[in-house]
Amino acid sequence: MFRPLKTHQIVVDVSLGVAFFLIAWPIEQIVTGATGYGAPLQGWLEAVQALLIALVFGAALAVRRLSPGLALGLAWAGAVLQMGFGRPPSFADLAIFAVLYTTAAYGGQRVYWAGFASALVGALVITVYLMAGPVFAGGGLTWQTLPLALVMLVAAAFALGLSWTTGALVRTAVRARENRDAQQRAEAEAAAEQERVRIARDMHDVVAHSLAVVVAQADGARYTLAAAQTGEGDMKTPADPAVATEALATISTTARAALADVRLLLGQLRHRQGDGPQPTLADLEDLYAQVRAAGVQLRVDVDPAPPGEPPAAVQLAVYRILQEAFTNALRHGAPGGPVDVRLAWLPDRVELSVRNPVAPGAAPHGRPGHGLIGMRERAQLAGGRFDASEESGSFAVSASIPIGGTA
Structure with a gap:
């Protein structure tokens, strides 16, 4: 009531x-x-x-x-x-x-x-x-006053009905706006959920591999130390500090990568088996070749280069974000226009940006589509950030993803 x-x-x-x-x-x-x-x-x-x-x-x-x-x-x-x-x-x-x-x-x-x-x-x-x-x-x-009565009836019905009709039109407009907003929210949530499931499937084998490496290196370091304290009689096998140091360094690096992967998995609602090996940085050249084969003038600048082997989760996020950014450039960019890619592998993070000219008369990027939602989900689930903006006739996407190393 x-x-x-x-x-x-x-x-x-x-x-x-x-x-x-x-x-x-x-x-x-x-x-x-x-x-x-x-x-x-x-x-x-x-x-x-x-x-x-x-x-x-x-x-x-x-x-x-x-x-x-x-x-x-x-x-x-x-x-x-x-x-x-x-x-x-x-x-x-x-x-x-x-x-x-x-x-x-x-x-x-x-x-x-x-x-x-x-x-x-x-x-x-x-x-x-x-x-x-x-x-x-x-x-x-009476019959003489009947025409006047009809006029009064029509005027009163018009005045009262106009007030009610105005309210009905407002009600219809409000309901339409609410339905449109609900539909947009449902589409965005469905796209985000689909992307979460896909990311969870991609990460299934990566975490298992990282933990297996940690266990193997920990066992190796333990066996090395145990062998240094045993021997025949009173003689002890000399320990090799380099072997233990290398094993501990490997454990530290792999554990950081595994921590990043676990953070990804914690953001998922469902987990499914992977469909096979996932792309890495080694596959970027093939991706660049595909984009250039489509007639795009692709210019790639990698400075500085990756310090060693980045975590698999970071490699996958970088690959997928670049892949979707290239797709947007092909769909909404100016035909044959240059696409500038910049990758900066810093000690603690990787910064990437993709910029391409917008085709004249192309639809604005103000409303986030499924591709932008997917790239943002990739970056956020990896603990990073993602931005997309259109300015001066160009559309640019940028992301910053933590690597997990020491700054």
């Missing part, structure tokens, strides 16, 4: 209802005195009637958004009181139009159609009351 509203909305509506009451009450008293049906300044009965009418319509205006059904009931109660007291239409009746608007814009299904029915029935009631009521009665409804 009551809609959830913010505090400031309730304050605004109640303030509007109080202000309407303070304006309508004295106007109702003036109308009563002008019609000659009482002396509002001298008699208390007319003043009470004016107070009730203004109070009911003011209350309907105050709760119109909080409870459209209750507001509609109060509006009908005010109209019945007005007709029961034999009073003419006045300023207070303006609240009816606001109530009909909110029944169509914010009411539930029953209130929505109740507002529509009220507009039609209200037009008929107004016509009958004005033609046969105690205020404007001039012999009642």
Whole structure:
């Protein structure tokens, strides 16, 4: 029955209802005195009637958004009181139009159609009351007054129906916007979920390999130290510090790579078996060749070069981001335009950027598509960041992915 509203909305509506009451009450008293049906300044009965009418319509205006059904009931109660007291239409009746608007814009299904029915029935009631009521009665409804009555009926139905129709149009526009936003969110979530599943499948074998290397190197270091402390008699085999140091360094490097891979897996919701070997940095030349074969002027700058063998997760993320960036350049870039690629393998991270000119008249990249969502997911799940922007006729994507080494 009551809609959830913010505090400031309730304050605004109640303030509007109080202000309407303070304006309508004295106007109702003036109308009563002008019609000659009482002396509002001298008699208390007319003043009470004016107070009730203004109070009911003011209350309907105050709760119109909080409870459209209750507001509609109060509006009908005010109209019945007005007709029961034999009073003419006045300023207070303006609240009816606001109530009909909110029944169509914010009411539930029953209130929505109740507002529509009220507009039609209200037009008929107004016509009958004005033609046969105690205020404007001039012999009642006759064949001579029938044309005037029809005009009144059409005018009243148009005025009340216009308020309800305006609310219905607003309701339709709000529903359409909500449905469109929900569809866009669903598409974005579906694309992100699909990308998470694909990344989880890619990482399945990588983590197992990293942990196996850690175990093997740890066992090797332990066996080396154990052999140095054993021997025949009192003689001990001399330990080789270089072997142990190398094993520990390998454990440290592999553990950092495994930690990055585990971070990726923790971001996944499902895990599936991999489909086979995943691309590495060694496959980038083939990727470059494919892009150049498509007629793209590709310019690659790698400075500095990778310090050793980066973690497999980083290699896969770099490969997939570059692959999708090239796809975007082929789809949305200027035909034959240059594509500039920059890779900077720093000690603690890799910085990559791809820039290509935008084709004249191409659709703007303001709304993120599945490709941009996938690249952002790749970078974020690897613990990095991703940016995409269009400026000066070029579209650029950039990413920074931590390697896990010491800065």
